[in-house]
Amino acid sequence: MNETPSRRRSRGVSMADVAALAGVSSQTVSRVSTGHPGVVESTRRQVLDAMRELGYRPNSAARALKSGEFRTLGVILFTLATTGNSRTVEAIAAQAAQEGYAITLIPVAVPTQDGVLGAFTRLGELAVDGVIVIMEVHLLDAVELQLPPGVQVVVVDSDAGDRYPVVDTDQADGARQAVRHLLSLGHATVFHVTGPAESYSSERRAQAWRDVLTEAGRPVPPVERGDWSAASGYEAGLRLAADPACTAIFAANDQMALGVLRALQENGRRVPQDVSVVGFDDLPESASYLPPLTTVHQDFAEVGRRCVQGLLSQIRDDRGEPGTVLVPTTLVPRASTAPPPS
Amino acid sequence: MNETPSRRRSRGVSMADVAALAGVSSQTVSRVSTGHPGVVESTRRQVLDAMRELGYRPNSAARALKSGEFRTLGVILFTLATTGNSRTVEAIAAQAAQEGYAITLIPVAVPTQDGVLGAFTRLGELAVDGVIVIMEVHLLDAVELQLPPGVQVVVVDSDAGDRYPVVDTDQADGARQAVRHLLSLGHATVFHVTGPAESYSSERRAQAWRDVLTEAGRPVPPVERGDWSAASGYEAGLRLAADPACTAIFAANDQMALGVLRALQENGRRVPQDVSVVGFDDLPESASYLPPLTTVHQDFAEVGRRCVQGLLSQIRDDRGEPGTVLVPTTLVPRASTAPPPS
């Protein structure tokens, strides 16, 4: 009695097939499928039965062609390797799914302007209603984004707030909290291990660090530059460990802080008795560093949520206003900070 | 002179528009657009000029509707929060982009059978030609995957090799290398901090650990169970630190190894002088742990590559053979392992 045995159907089941089985028109099937009103319960049930029997699945391509919207958001990014990016993407995906949107990942192969432009070119042929650009580096500055008509954009982690809607963690406030925490413990000043020069977040954190020290009338030591990796933090830490004046270090992320911890301790400087260290990000494992790391918590989930909400409201209103949404940060004090040695 | 000012076109530029401007038929535009042969150079140039002038972008929905393929792969997963998953997804995205395919993320909200089934149901309406399922837990076992017709699947990190094509890291061999390394240093036996019981990788690694000890005629200590997190590794480490017989520990991932390191050192057991520790994964920062961690390197990029290649070849041949592809692992000796105290 089975009608759907091994016969490989090159094409799937369409509304017409369901309509034929249910003895109605395909338009009625469409109405049931989209949940439109104006279908009597008995008819609806017949159609649903027929759908089930044939294993009907709406064809999203046809639907998109007809309606002009894909119910898909694109996410352009360089890498998922950084915790911040992958957590943000995860939150974006979760929120989008809840709103009935799918997420398409658009990786940029090379972090250059050409790479970015290439991604936006590909974007033109991609089936997306909007794009979230996760771009921590300054590449957007010089690039005039050529968005396909009708495609809205939200940018994460950038300083393009004057040109696009931007959602970001409140980098500056987080950094201020970190530095003030160290000063309030009695340290004379705070050394800083910064991230790569191209990074916007890195720049913002360094600027806030500098501002707090200046406001407090403290000397501003030269920055140690890293590249976000623990290895680069270790290098920077070696140099700082050699400086007896250094009793407090603010690292621009947790991974570099990890490297700093190792460098200090390998060189006989105890943390936090001799030197205090603060990180940024609050990775899950930073509570298990040796010692557990005082750090600045970022709410990546909230960032992702705001992105999607902002983008969807833009898509609905068909226009996006430039401006920046800041997601607050909080300092998480743990065991890597203490008053300076007396 | 600009023709494309603020006028919002609800519909984009279609082939017909380009054809009209170029003075050819839309079919010729189609041929140029898809790169088909049989268009004279002068005509082609005219069409390309018209495309450029109008800002033409092929409509992927129409293309998909006509051709029946979406040139998109779905990735079903629980979370991007684990390094392995995010790295694998990144590699998948890169490889897929290179093959001209886009990636759609399908997050499973809750890691239950219902959650998985829900994802597969949504999948039916999603525009994908194939799916990669990244599922470390055993949920696939009981679930009969109802794949939409014409959609192929590849599973990562599972034991479903008898039912689906599977790509995975060679968990067992990696674990064997880790345990043998510790035994060859002279340790009498090796303790194990395992991952969650539902995890397939965790199970495989534990089994290999047990096998190596048994083969070598060594006692098999009771396992300490963690949940992959550094915090759970710390808990396990506290218990192991209290056992003077414990001189060698194999943790099922680097994060738990990090927790173990902290627990040992907080309790006066030096690593590696008193206790040796080996992890699994080779996270970028594990080289910066205190001490740098001996661990098993996983080639996530290769896993992602194999997934995409396997899936695409299935899509082309229109059938997938069950079976498992194993990606080799390598032991990376660093500073956390040494001979036992004499």
Next chain:
DNA sequence: CCTCGTGATGTTTACGTAAACATCGTGGTG
């Protein structure tokens, strides 16, 4: 009792593309 309104359902059409088929012109060959 006829008409009109209303709700349920059917019919037509268009979305943008590309395969299949049709046409047209040109140069080579018997």
Next chain:
DNA sequence: CACCACGATGTTTACGTAAACATCACGAGG
């Protein structure tokens, strides 16, 4: 010199859906 083959291009059609419009039946009100 006529015909044919072939390459370049045009025309028709179908993919699956859903909006817009058409129809139909039935009940209420004049």
